[in-house]
Amino acid sequence: MSTATVAKPTAQQPGKGSRRLSLPVLLLIIAGVLVLTSVVRLISGADGITSTGQMSTALRLAVPIGLAGLGGLWAERAGVVNIGLEGMMILGTWFGAWAGYQWGPWTGVAFGIIGGALGAVLHAIATVTFNVNHIVSGVALNILALGTTRYLSKFTFEDAPQGSSKQSPPIDSLGTFDIPGLSSWLQTLNEKHWFLVSDIAGLVGGLVTNLSPLTVVAVALVPATWWVLWRTAFGLRLRSCGENPVAAESLGVNVYKYKYIAVIISGGFAGLGGAFLSIVASNVYLDGQTAGRGYIGLAAMIFGNWMPGGLALGAGLFGYTDSLNLRxxxxxxxxxxxxxxxxxxxxxxxxxxxxxxxxxxxxxxxxxxxxxxxxxxxxxxxxxxxxxxxxxxxxxxxxxxxxxxxxxxxxxxxxxxxxx
Known part of the structure; x- marks a missing residue:
């Protein structure tokens, strides 16, 4: 009597086939880049590449990119491609400036989130309910948001003091702050231009100097996103909708509900990034203010392999290169x-x-x-x-x-x- 040997199927973890960098290797790569950057600074004499001011500007420019990337992460982890991040950011800039001018900057932040979420609702209805191609829906949303905000600006900002059809009046600032003692000490250390030590001081100093309260909130959203999506039952169900929605449905997960939630949260993040541009970065709404940051945020998310930590590194890289243009x-x-x-x-x-x-x-x-x-x-x-x-x-x-x-x-x- 022969017995047939049946191979036991093994469950393959998502992403195990892809070679993912471990934390020690990643830290070693970052340390190597810092050393090379310090060498370049000494050879070229370009002390500005690691100055505290350069790093502070880079952080401010990285925040809207990172928020857009976080928005894309939430949507795509639930299985919805969100090319419409740019349009949601545009809505966030206009709604944030409109409400911020009338009722104050924090109200503007809230309305910026709402504006981005409204655009996300349209994207969710098209893609989740009616199964419209995700790319087509996102591109259509970008065009719609651009046209809508330009139309609304003519009725809201054109007759306002210091406003025009392409620019809002100035918005009150949220204010900035430094970490007492630490900020000035790091800046002094950075100005000594020592090998590597001053470069690290400039990097850390940029993270604790001239901070907006909204910057702190945005940075905190990165670990918060990781915790919610990878350490809670809610996050597990949401990610299952992006990996295998049929299997998720068989386990009792309401796939439609989670996709809607994810896309709306995605729009809220993008809208918050837009509000940051119009309230913190420039304190006015400008036509074309996003300048493709929604797309760059999507690129940062892809560079980060759909993970919050990698996304943050990508946003920092793009923010740094953008800061060179301003300084x-x-x-x-x-x-x-x-x-x-x-x-x-x-x-x-x-x-x-x-x-x-x-x-x-x-x-x-x-x-x-x-x-x-x-x-x-x-x-x-x-x-x-x-x-x-x-x-x-x-x-x-x-x-x-x-x-x-x-x-x-x-x-x-x-x-x-x-x-x-």
């Missing part, structure tokens, strides 16, 4: 060419060590071109500085694309009972 960045960007060339050398050597000869040689050739560019010029054209955030977005996405793992059911149509 006389031609010299600083010129120094970053040298930093990029050094990083490419490290990457090329790593690829050769992994026996990827063609990729390694190409990377080293590109690094040689970057070295020649740096050596042959004293500064870069202003146009290169302006384009730096968008170039970095493309480079980061292209280099990190092979390590990404999106939720399995992200963007796929779902109908209740389709698994029966």
């Amino acid at each position: 006389g960045g031609t010299t600083n960007v010129h120094a970053l060419i040298l930093l990029l060339a050094m990083l490419l050398v490290v990457g090329g050597v790593y690829l050769l060590w992994r026996r990827k000869l063609i990729s390694g040689v190409i990377t080293l050739v590109i690094s040689a071109v970057m070295f020649l560019w740096y050596a042959g010029t004293d500064e870069v054209p202003r146009q290169v500085v302006t384009a730096a955030p968008y170039v970095v977005t493309l480079l980061v996405l292209s280099l990190s694309a092979q390590r990404l793992r999106m939720p399995k059911a992200d963007g796929l149509p779902y109908r209740k009972g389709q698994g029966k």
Whole structure:
């Protein structure tokens, strides 16, 4: 009598097939980048690349990108692609400025969240209820939000004092604060321009200097999102809708409800990012104020592999490159060419060590071109500085694309009972 051996199926954890960096390796990479940055600063004399003011500006510019990315994270973890983040941010800028001008900045923040959530409701109705293609719905929402806010501005801001059809009157500030003692000590240490120590002081000093209360709230939302989505039953059900909605439905999860909740929260985050732009970053609403930050936030989310921590790193990177454009960045960007060339050398050597000869040689050739560019010029054209955030977005996405793992059911149509 023969017995048949049946192989026991093993459950594969989501994302286990993708190679994810461990925390020690990630910290080692960050430390290496800091060391190389300090070396570049000493060679180029561009002390501004790690100054406290540069880092503080980078944090302020990273916040709306990070909030948009968090919005995309919530939606896509539930299986809904949210290309409409840009439109939701636009609604947040207008609603935040409109309410902030009349009733104060904190009321404006609340209305900015509501404005983004209203746009998200439209996106949820189209994608969840009517199964409209998620990309088409998001693009349509972006166009609708842009046209709606321009139309409304003509009736609300055009006749107001210091306002126009493309700009709101000034909005009262939420105020800023420093960490007493620590901020001034770190700034003094940064101004000594010591190797690595002053660079770390500038980085940390930028996180505790000239802070807005809304910045603190936005930074706190990153660990809060991680805790809710990965440490609560609610988060487990929501993520199951983005991985396998049919299986989630079989276990009693109301998939429609969780998708709606996720998309509305997503819009609220994007609207908060828009309100930050119009109330904190510039204290006025301006036509075209978002400048594609919704899309960059989506890129930061993808770079972070649909995880809050990676998203925060991506937002910080994009915020930093954007800050170079605001603080006389031609010299600083010129120094970053040298930093990029050094990083490419490290990457090329790593690829050769992994026996990827063609990729390694190409990377080293590109690094040689970057070295020649740096050596042959004293500064870069202003146009290169302006384009730096968008170039970095493309480079980061292209280099990190092979390590990404999106939720399995992200963007796929779902109908209740389709698994029966």
